[in-house]
Amino acid sequence: MECKECTELLFDYGDDEFDASLKIQVNEHLGRCPSCQHDLVSISSTMNFFKINMPVLTVDRCFTKRVMERIAVEETATTFIKPMEGIGLVLATLILGMLVLVGPTVISLVMLVGTILLSLLSTAAVVLATFPLIQMSSILILGLLLLLVTVSMRHMVLHDSEEGLL
Amino acid sequence: MNEELAELIRQAMTGDKVSFGKLVFRYKQHIVNIAFGIIGNPHDAEEVAQEAFFKAYLAINKLTNEAAFYRWLVRITTNLSIDKKKMNMRQATESIGAMGVGVGTPQYMMEGIVKQQENQQLILNGLEQLTVEQRTVLVLRELQGFSYEEIGEILDIPLGTVKSRINTARLHFREIVSRERSC
Numbered sequence: 001m002e003c004k005e006c007t008e009l010l011f012d013y014g015d016d017e018f019d020a021s022l023k024i025q026v027n028e029h030l031g032r033c034p035s036c037q038h039d040l041v042s043i044s045s046t047m048n049f050f051k052i053n054m055p056v057l058t059v060d061r062c063f064t065k066r067v068m069e070r071i072a073v074e075e076t077a078t079t080f081i082k083p084m085e086g087i088g089l090v091l092a093t094l095i096l097g098m099l100v101l102v103g104p105t106v107i108s109l110v111m112l113v114g115t116i117l118l119s120l121l122s123t124a125a126v127v128l129a130t131f132p133l134i135q136m137s138s139i140l141i142l143g144l145l146l147l148l149v150t151v152s153m154r155h156m157v158l159h160d161s162e163e164g165l166l
Numbered sequence: 167m168n169e170e171l172a173e174l175i176r177q178a179m180t181g182d183k184v185s186f187g188k189l190v191f192r193y194k195q196h197i198v199n200i201a202f203g204i205i206g207n208p209h210d211a212e213e214v215a216q217e218a219f220f221k222a223y224l225a226i227n228k229l230t231n232e233a234a235f236y237r238w239l240v241r242i243t244t245n246l247s248i249d250k251k252k253m254n255m256r257q258a259t260e261s262i263g264a265m266g267v268g269v270g271t272p273q274y275m276m277e278g279i280v281k282q283q284e285n286q287q288l289i290l291n292g293l294e295q296l297t298v299e300q301r302t303v304l305v306l307r308e309l310q311g312f313s314y315e316e317i318g319e320i321l322d323i324p325l326g327t328v329k330s331r332i333n334t335a336r337l338h339f340r341e342i343v344s345r346e347r348s349c
Contacts, residue, residue, distance in 0.1 A: 011333040015314075046340040047308055050292075053285035054309055057208055059198050059215070064190045067219045071183065074220070 001029040006036045010043055175232035178223075186226070190219050193236065196310070197243050203305030204247035205254070206294055214250050218243040240310070241320045244302060251298045292342040300335035307332050 006029045012018045013026055030037050128135045171192075177185035197218055202211035221242050229238060293301045306312045306320065318328045 008333075011336050012329070042344070043336060043340060046343050047336065049285070049343065050289055050304075050308055050339065053282055053289050054203065055282075055286045055290065057195075057198050057202050057211060059194050059212060063194050063198075063212070063216070064187055067190050067194075067216050067223075068183065068187050070216065070220055071186075071223050074224075 001025050003029075003033060003036055006030070006033065007039060010036065010040050013040060013043075172232050175235045179226050179229055179232065181227065186223055189235075193239060194219075197239065200240060200243050200305060200310060201247045201250075203293070203309055204244065204298065204302050205251045206290055206301075207254070210250055210254065211247075214246045215243065218246050221246070237312075237316060237320060240306070240312075244306070244320055248298050248302060255298075288343065288346050291346060292339055295342050296335055296338055299331060300338060303328065303331045304335040304339060 006026055009018075009022060009026050013023070030040060128138070174185050174188055178189055194215065198211055198215040201214040201218070202208060205211050205214065218239065222239050229235060293304070296304065302321065303317060306317050307314075312320065314325055314328045314332070317323075317332075318325050321328070323331075
């Protein structure tokens with residue numbers, strides 16, 4: 001066995017899972033190689049140093065209590081939320097059911113009103129087209145109203161500017 | 167696993183809170199220290215340990231084999247700790263200095279503070295320089311004594327990856343510690 005191969009195996013060497021036949025080969029190599037021996041000692045001592053000196057946290061006695069309290073809070077919330085979820089689900093189902101049942105009626109009502117309004121508009125056009133006197137009268141009334149509005153506005157504007165000059 | 171413990175786990179699996187409380191009491195020290203090894207901060211470690219027990223309680227009815235309870239609990243803890251550590255690293259809120267404060271925090275009662283404080287600091291600094299994956303396998307193998315196979319199951323990685331990761335972690339850790347000690 002060469003040093004390179006041995007070095008790669010040294011990390012596993014200390015493990016109880018290390019293959020027995022390989023261990024014999026590594027032992028043979030270690031017996032005649034001071035450099036690999038030094039490596040093995042170095043790895044083992046580092047890992048021992050790690051195990052011995054790794055700080056150990058000691059949790060206080062309230063830890064278990066805090067965990068159990070959190071569980072209790074979660075359970076209380078769940079027991080409250082679950083019925084609420086049920087009620088919400090029932091209400092949503094009811095609303096959907098109502099919409100499904102009432103929906104067609106509402107839609108047909110809206111369509112009926114729309115049709116009536118459209119027919120009323122066309123009726124007015126028919127009336128105006130049929131009776132020219134009404135058509136003329138309405139044009140005359142519209143023209144008079146327009147004139148009245150224009151005169152009133154002119155008067156207001158002139159009156160305001162005169163007051164401003166004074 | 168002795169019969170008493172198996173019975174305790176079985177009862178907890180049925181939703182018995184008292185039994186679960188006994189399990190928390192029994193394993194709290196191990197779980198907190200696994201989290202501490204991975205995160206490197208006592209406060210975060212305790213929070214993660216609490217969260218791990220909480221998650222375990224919520225999902226314990228899905229556990230099929232009581233013999234796997236501890237490994238399953240460690241798996242939850244490890245995953246939470248890795249996430250926490252990665253989050254801390256992203257936020258860059260945790261520094262070696264902050265960790266030093268944790269080591270000396272009296273409320274956590276580190277064992278042998280006075281004599282070993284320097285060595286402890288050296289270990290923590292060394293761990294801090296490893297990747298999260300490396301420190302996780304090192305903690306599970308060297309401190310908790312899990313077998314390679316168990317580590318593979320806990321981390322959900324192949325055996326070959328476990329071995330190479332542990333070796334890299336050991337090598338890297340040795341280099342760091344040697345360098346720091348020679349300073």
